[in-house]
Amino acid sequence: MNVAPYAVAAWLLLVGIYGVVTSRHLVHLVLSLVVAQASTYVLLLAIGYRTGGRAPIFFDIPPGTPVVDPVVQALMLTDVVVEATVSAVLLALAVQAHKRFGSADPDRLGELRG
Amino acid sequence: MSPAVRRAIALAALAGLGVALLVACLGLPDFGHPRGPYATAVIPLSLDHRHVTSAVAGVTFDIRGIDTLGEELILFSAAVGATVLLRSQRAEEDARDAIERHHELAERTPAPVRGLGAALAGPLLVLGVYIVAHGQLTPGGGFQGGVVLASAFLLVYAAGHFIRLGRVKPESLVEAAEAAGAGAYVLIALGGLVFAGAAMENFLPYGTTGELLSGGTIPVLNAAVGVEVCGAIVLILSELLDQAMLRHEDA
DSSP states (O other): OOOHHHHHHHHHHHHHHHHHHHOSSHHHHHHHHHHHHHHHHHHHHHHHOBTTOBOSBOSSSOTTOOBOOHHHHHHHHHHHHHHHHHHHHHHHHHHHHHHHHSOOOHHHHHHHHO | OOHHHHHHHHHHHHHHHHHHHHHHHHTSOOTBOOOOTHHHHHHHIIIIISOOSBHHHHIIIIITHHHHHHHHHHHHHHHHHHHHHHHHTSOHHHHHHHHHHHHHHHHHSOHHHHHHHHHHHHHHHHHHHHHHHTTTTSSOOHHHHHHHHHHHHHHHHHHSSOOOSSSSHHHHHHHHHHHHHHHHHHHHHHHHHHHTSSTTOOOSOOOOTTSSSOSTTHHHHHHHHHHHHHHHHHHHHHHHHHHHHHHHHHO
16 A cells, blocks of 8 residues: 555655644745645645546546545645635745744734733 | 644544545545446437536536536636735825836846737737637536636736736736626526526527537526636636735845
């Protein structure tokens, strides 16, 4: 049994979380979150992959050809959209925080609040 | 907590999580052999029932049509949220000063950059419309095409003669496009309720599978999504670019 693609997904998640925990800059924090979320793309695509399968588009291949799972691909489409929008809001918040506290270091935001 | 302590705790916790994830991976379907029964079941459903050749479009806009509606509204509210956050903090006079300085800066944008931007914008626009229009046939659709369309507009913004997407009229146009796209999707969902008895149910003729106008409501939904995604991305990125330029002026 080949678990390498799943291990890649797990690795991306771990690296992303590590980035979030040790981040010294809000933009770096948001990008680490994006890396962590990229693990879901790898996981979903790996689960739906069929050895030798074609893309699930029957425009130029006859019906009945083995294809990869279209359901997880549609789920991933949702995933990409949500990730993009969440990063946009988080980056807007980062700009706001920098303007307000004069620093983009997550550790220093708490100190400055009081 | 000092960074070193935090790092040590994080590494220990992540090591534990990593082991748990690896154990969990062993229970997943063997790579290359998907187990889900829907992987094969949705294909005849898309091809014969919805008359679309892209099974992904069939899943996104028919089987998961309601989910996609929710996703549309997430995109809409996130764009609105980011815009409100970014606008609330920029004082109007600052913005006006910055725009004047932009005009000075604009003169300094090298002519080849402007020329390349102008030359690429047209083909990108055509490509975006093509990808949106063929969403039910080939890979692509409203989400992907909308981003391509947005990049065409942003190219004009970034490389063009500072034709301001923000501030003047086009800003309200972008906002209107975003709202119209989201509204159109909701209306089509309600149209199914009115004309076919269930939300998101098809109520348009299916046409011939494989032709440009086929798949009933799916091409219309793709167009609505394309307009909304394009509006949302242009709105978010132009607001963020404005911020970048205001910052630049401050420095």
